[in-house]
Amino acid sequence: MIVIENLAKHYGGGGAVGNAVEALAGIDLRVEAGEIFGIIGRSGAGKSTLVRCINLLERPSAGSVRVAGRELTALGDAELRAARRDIGMIFQHFNLLSSRTVFDNVALPLELAGVDEAEIEARVAPLLDLVGLAEQRARYPAQLSGGQKQRVGIARALANRPRVLLCDEATSALDPETTRSILSLLRDINRRLGLTVIVVTHEMQVIKDLCDRVAVLDRGRVVEQGSVFEVFTDPRHETTRALIRDVVGQELPAGLLERLAQPHLSTGGRLLRLVFTGAAADAPLISVLTRRFGLDLNILHGQIDEIQGRPFGSLLVLMEGVAERRDEAMAWLVEQSIRVEAVHVG
Amino acid sequence: MSAELLTLFWDSFVETLIMVGAAGGLATVLGIPLGLILTVTGPGHILPRPVFNRSLGLLVNALRSTPFIILMVAIIPLTRLLAGTSIGTGAAIVPLTLAAIPFVGRLVEASLREVDAGLIEAVEAMGATPLQIVRKVLIPEALPGIVNGLTIMLVSLIGYSAMAGAVGGGGLGDLGIRYGYQRFMPDVMAMVVVVLIVFVQIVQSLGDHLSRALDHR
Ligand SMILES: Nc1ncnc2c1ncn2[C@@H]1O[C@H](COP(=O)(O)OP(=O)(O)OP(=O)(O)O)[C@@H](O)[C@H]1O
Numbered sequence: 001m002i003v004i005e006n007l008a009k010h011y012g013g014g015g016a017v018g019n020a021v022e023a024l025a026g027i028d029l030r031v032e033a034g035e036i037f038g039i040i041g042r043s044g045a046g047k048s049t050l051v052r053c054i055n056l057l058e059r060p061s062a063g064s065v066r067v068a069g070r071e072l073t074a075l076g077d078a079e080l081r082a083a084r085r086d087i088g089m090i091f092q093h094f095n096l097l098s099s100r101t102v103f104d105n106v107a108l109p110l111e112l113a114g115v116d117e118a119e120i121e122a123r124v125a126p127l128l129d130l131v132g133l134a135e136q137r138a139r140y141p142a143q144l145s146g147g148q149k150q151r152v153g154i155a156r157a158l159a160n161r162p163r164v165l166l167c168d169e170a171t172s173a174l175d176p177e178t179t180r181s182i183l184s185l186l187r188d189i190n191r192r193l194g195l196t197v198i199v200v201t202h203e204m205q206v207i208k209d210l211c212d213r214v215a216v217l218d219r220g221r222v223v224e225q226g227s228v229f230e231v232f233t234d235p236r237h238e239t240t241r242a243l244i245r246d247v248v249g250q251e252l253p254a255g256l257l258e259r260l261a262q263p264h265l266s267t268g269g270r271l272l273r274l275v276f277t278g279a280a281a282d283a284p285l286i287s288v289l290t291r292r293f294g295l296d297l298n299i300l301h302g303q304i305d306e307i308q309g310r311p312f313g314s315l316l317v318l319m320e321g322v323a324e325r326r327d328e329a330m331a332w333l334v335e336q337s338i339r340v341e342a343v344h345v346g
Numbered sequence: 347m348s349a350e351l352l353t354l355f356w357d358s359f360v361e362t363l364i365m366v367g368a369a370g371g372l373a374t375v376l377g378i379p380l381g382l383i384l385t386v387t388g389p390g391h392i393l394p395r396p397v398f399n400r401s402l403g404l405l406v407n408a409l410r411s412t413p414f415i416i417l418m419v420a421i422i423p424l425t426r427l428l429a430g431t432s433i434g435t436g437a438a439i440v441p442l443t444l445a446a447i448p449f450v451g452r453l454v455e456a457s458l459r460e461v462d463a464g465l466i467e468a469v470e471a472m473g474a475t476p477l478q479i480v481r482k483v484l485i486p487e488a489l490p491g492i493v494n495g496l497t498i499m500l501v502s503l504i505g506y507s508a509m510a511g512a513v514g515g516g517g518l519g520d521l522g523i524r525y526g527y528q529r530f531m532p533d534v535m536a537m538v539v540v541v542l543i544v545f546v547q548i549v550q551s552l553g554d555h556l557s558r559a560l561d562h563r
């Protein structure tokens with residue numbers, strides 16, 4: 001649905017290469033139809049610039065952007081305006097017109113497209129039902145809560161029946177509960193309308209709850225991408241690890257870990273992190289390790305979670321026992337598709 | 347106060363009304379487009395035209411900085427061309443309008459600039475043309491501010507119209523000078539001042555009221 005090739009964006013500099021900001025460089029991305037695709041990265045990584053390049057609110061300095069088979073960078077002004085009707089967008093600060101009621105805000109894109117009044121009424125009313133704002137249709141944005149405003153934003157973005165929805169920090173101005181309700185609305189829309197959704201956020205929980213795949217941006221480059229499950233359970237890039245630390249695999253404070261582990265390590269124990277996903281997540285592995293291999297296991301920290309409906313968990317254990325049996329146990333764990341990582345302290 | 351004086355008073359009031367109304371109306375019709383052009387051709391706006399924008403800005407500033415009394419005299423040939431005469435109430439409308447247009451232009455520009463860039467971006471993302479952005483976003487969103495600007499302009503015009511006596515424009519200010527000052531009739535002067543104060547108050551409250559009614563923020 002969206003194919004981005006070798007995209008680059010520089011700001012300013014006025015010809016002097018030295019002080020130009022390289023906001024994006026060498027971006028290649030493919031987003032499939034019907035997918036919810038997340039983009040994460042630190043502040044200033046270029047996330048907003050990237051989504052704004054998808055509907056050409058920002059003109060790329062180089063590279064191509066294809067949406068629904070149409071090469072946007074090659075279009076003239078009028079064609080681009082028509083193409084933009086296929087791409088809805090919602091914003092962190094909603095960007096609703098204060099001079100228009102809820103109904104008229106949602107009707108705006110249709111007015112711009114020259115849709116007649118009867119048709120507008122026929123299309124806006126069901127959208128207001130969809131986002132649960134039928135009763136607020138005559139209110140002005142100033143009379144709505146943040147969550148309601150974003151619902152208006154969503155209804156407005158859907159009015160032209162787009163095939164792609166771009167969301168730049170769409171829930172960042174909302175409290176956690178409202179965020180959850182907006183996310184479930186987005187998921188619902190994605191399923192019902194088969195809409196392709198791009199989500200830019202600094203809230204990892206949003207990615208974890210909503211997205212199918214995710215790309216990690218760092219200083220204008222994609223440093224990692226894949227299914228949310230893979231990227232979150234097995235992050236490869238330093239930036240990804242730093243970003244997702246708070247939502248997956250919470251760590252013990254370093255000092256506490258050292259205090260707990262040190263006495264055992266000095267007598268030959270080993271500190272391991274066992275990461276299990278899918279079916280292995282609910283296997284009784286501790287008791288197997290104890291009975292079959294005669295090992296002593298001391299669980300220091302553990303957690304289990306779910307991403308895209310698939311369970312995954314991690315256990316931080318101190319393993320003590322005969323060295324040979326320990327090696328057998330490790331081999332057995334790997335056989336059970338459990339990832340074993342040695343953890344170093346101090 | 348004699349009946350004769352009362353008639354004179356009424357006539358002067360009507361003259362003020364005509365000058366302020368006509369100049370205000372014309373300045374609104376011409377000043378709003380001027381403000382729009384100043385805004386949209388500005389740097390970073392929807393139709394940036396840097397050279398044009400700066401030139402127009404200079405012209406507007408030049409007109410704005412010319413004292414009204416000098417402007418009135420300086421443009422007498424233009425006045426004669428447009429009004430057919432250079433004296434009288436009709437003739438006074440020309441310099442009043444010319445002074446008010448750039449004033450309205452700047453006030454309108456200031457209101458339009460306050461429209462959040464995010465709104466413009468949102469409708470650009472919907473595929474709006476520049477003209478649609480102006481009609482559907484800029485003007486409606488800035489309308490309360492524009493109304494405030496027009497109120498300020500009308501109040502200023504009431505003040506300026508008092509100087510119209512210099513070209514035989516008549517009006518309350520002229521009455522005050524001729525009778526109150528030159529003929530030592532302090533009661534006429536006081537009356538003129540009171541009427542002007544009430545007039546300004548009414549214009550201001552109507553403007554405030556309308557602006558508030560339009561404002562849904
Ligand atoms: N109009 C602009 N002019 C100059 N530099 C810009 C402009 N817009 C963005 N940048 C720069 O481009 C880089 C990427 O900015 P961008 O807004 O895309 O980051 P982001 O990942 O969305 O950050 P955040 O999480 O803070 O929203 C930053 O270094 C920023 O300073």
Ligand SMILES: [Mg+2]
Binds near residue numbers: 047048049
């Ligand atoms: Mg951003």
